[in-house]
């Protein structure tokens with residue numbers, strides 16, 4: 406009688422707060438009785454340009470092979486990543502999205518009693534994967550929304566096995582400069598792994614772009630995670646990868662499902678990686694949209710956290726009510742109260758017209 410079904414799961418599983426994704430367009434259309442075509446979704450940091458047209462063409466061919474299992478080793482994609490980034494094939498692990506890479510790192514290296522460190526306001530998946538394996542998350546308070554790397558070093562204990570660093574971070578958009586990041590890596594003990602999540606690297610200027618791949622030889626405890634979900638526009642296919650020492654890659658591959666990256670994702674990612682023109686257009690569109698949205702926010706007298714990603718978090722009185730009003734008008738942004746940012750909303754950078762619509766609706770809400 407007293408044993409509820411939920412008690413069948415261990416306490417660490419029951420304590421997990423489910424991931425809250427952006428509301429799907431179809432769901433809002435149902436809830437508000439709106440036309441899907443009238444809804445603007447700026448809630449999941451997706452690429453408003455869609456995907457590479459070359460990838461789309463390749464996908465149309467690849468669909469005929471769906472009856473076959475995918476290549477469990479992602480041979481062609483591995484070759485493309487290896488060439489592009491100048492790493493050995495054995496240093497690459499592929500994931501069902503880079504979320505899978507984060508989870509594989511937790512499953513391969515963390516166990517009950519271990520500690521994993523991450524920042525306050527950091528990407529929600531770090532606590533999720535840490536708790537799922539029964540390890541303990543150690544949260545380092547942010548400094549002006551940014552990672553406090555000296556604070557991370559102070560938080561290291563004999564139980565620390567893994568550190569998650571998001572650069573740029575989501576939902577704050579903050580970036581750690583290269584000197585600070587390298588100094589940090591030099592001070593982290595060799596037996597503590599650092600997972601450096603670079604999901605937004607393609608949105609960084611050539612000056613700011615990460616150099617961490619070149620540091621892999623120096624730091625054997627470094628795991629770099631990348632994704633095809635953002636600038637490459639393949640979020641729905643689910644594919645990402647990790648770059649690391651071959652010994653770490655071997656361990657992560659042992660806990661990886663053999664067919665974790667589907668065949669369409671492999672094809673699209675391989676072609677997308679070579680379509681530098683599409684990534685350049687995505688970067689330029691994001692720069693323009695970021696300027697449009699931040700100028701619009703300034704004109705509305707709203708403050709925001711300067712962002713290096715394809716999204717920006719802005720401050721608003723009564724964020725929850727403003728979010729509801731935006732939804733009613735068919736504009737989906739992301740509330741970030743679950744990131745301990747109850748006064749903020751995060752908006753993803755969209756196309757010119759989508760950004761304009763967001764700003765116009767927001768202005769009307771603030772005036773009313």
Ligand SMILES: *Cc1c(COP(=O)(O)O)cnc(C)c1O
Pocket residue numbers: 450501502503504505528571573574575602604631632633634635640643644645
């Ligand atoms: C969007 C995002 C990812 C990407 O997740 P995928 O599983 O690759 O879609 C990873 N890390 C951060 C910080 C993100 O914001």
